[in-house]
Amino acid sequence: MSASMAGSSPHTPNPDTPPPRAWPWLAGLALATGLAALLRYWDLSGLPPGYWYDEAHKAVIAVYILRGLQAPIYITDFIGIEAGFAWLLAGWFALFGPTEFGGRALSALLGVLAVPLVYGAARGLYRDHPRANLIGLAAAFGLAGLFWHLLWSRRGDEISLVPLASAAVLMAVVWACRRRTIPAFLFAGALLGLSQYIAPAARVLPLEALLAFGEVERATQTLGYFLGLMERAPGAMEAMLLAAMPLLPEASQAEAAPVQPAGEVIVSFGPREARAEGDGWGTFELSFQIPGGVHLNGNRPAARWLIPTTASVEPxxxxxxxxxxxxxxxxxxxxxxxxxxxxxxxxxFQIDVRFQACTESECQEPVERRFGGVLVR
Known part of the structure; x- marks a missing residue:
């Protein structure tokens, strides 16, 4: 045994040993990618059944873009959505023509492409580990068969871009940290910025990046910018809620507080019968008895996504x-x-009243009450 070999560490490569062959790992990655493609493209028009309204909406916007009728930076329809997927779908339609399930074909492709990207991200993250290739391959096969990723890859909407962007951003950040050059960091930052144009769930990516670098104060500030959107669309922001948990360490240590239902709001309307004045107008009163710790949203609440208190009268x-x-x-x-x-x-006549009771942390289901009355001359 040579002196150089005797003094080497267990992980120091032996110059006389040929480097490990890459083809077994590439073959494994090809197998994982092929499995992902099979699972995502099989019976694409039948599973999930029906034509989802979200994919129909993105297809309509893509056709508008293709015909020059729209060029959105942000889509303001419904509750609003980022326009990145619609632009990609417009490009897909330009290549293959507008079809009913074109959005599913595109989202399935994005789901397949995420598999090799996850392999690259995991391998880059554990580059110094002796089993980095095996870790990357395990991540690739895991994503290929992951049910939620499989489901969203077949849905034909923007959510399929989020795992792809997450893996791409992670790869770029790891690469930039290893290169430590200004162009590398500019590229990673630009990719992170572009990821914000794909879906509400992608808002989690900058938060995760800040937490990864230990920037807790900036992560908390970033989280504050999205509190309104989290209240408005909690399902879309679930990933951000999960990523925000490290900012609330006391949440995992605190004892579970007893849950008590909020008191019932009592609504009344009267009188049952009233006499109109000379101009034909009669006066009634709608009354709300709201228990402590509970409030109702006003008729014109501060945020448009809050359910207002309303009443309608017929006839x-x-x-x-x-x-x-x-x-x-x-x-x-x-x-x-x-x-x-x-x-x-x-x-x-009858009067229909609708309101929503809320505490500082949650809101109950909207409630409707109907009252009747008589107005006479």
């Missing part, structure tokens, strides 16, 4: 003087004036 004309506050607490009395039609001696 009479109504004038309802809602309080101007964003939230209603305690006892709230709302004057309701109703008007008889010309020539009518009296009318029966």
């Amino acid at each position: 009479l004309e109504a004038s309802i003087a809602w309080p101007s506050e964003d939230q209603y607490v305690g006892t709230v009395k709302v004057p309701v004036r109703l008007r008889l039609p010309e020539g009518s001696g009296g009318e029966e």
